[in-house]
Amino acid sequence: xxxxxxKPNMSIRRWLRFRRALKRRKLISSLRRVNRSIVEVRAQxxxxxxxxxxxxxxxxxxxxxxxxxxGWLRRxxxxxxxxxxxxxxxxxxxxxxx
Numbered sequence: 001x002x003x004x005x006x007k008p009n010m011s012i013r014r015w016l017r018f019r020r021a022l023k024r025r026k027l028i029s030s031l032r033r034v035n036r037s038i039v040e041v042r043a044q045x046x047x048x049x050x051x052x053x054x055x056x057x058x059x060x061x062x063x064x065x066x067x068x069x070x071g072w073l074r075r076x077x078x079x080x081x082x083x084x085x086x087x088x089x090x091x092x093x094x095x096x097x098x
Contacts, residue, residue, distance in 0.1 A: 024087065031083045032097050038076045039098070045069045 006015040048065045051058075084094035 027083055027087050028097060031080070031087065031094055034076055034080050034083060035095065035098050038073065038080060041069060041073045041076060045073060 006012070010018075045066070048062065048069055051062050051065075080094060081091055084091045087094065
């Protein structure tokens, strides 16, 4: 994350406040992106679980697909938790950002 340089006419306090606000905005945009991804992955997981294979190989594919999607979901939820902590929010509060 590249932050802007301080302008000569800007006081240090104002510049620090500006930087904090900019960092927070970028974190919130990342949080929104992660939340949207979590919604998509949960829908994908539901689709994988609804899949009814007709042969044993299909069942293995379903289990592998479910494991893969569950891994994605776990990583996204961990990312969500980290962003919520950096924003000093509860995870429930942070889930409201879509």
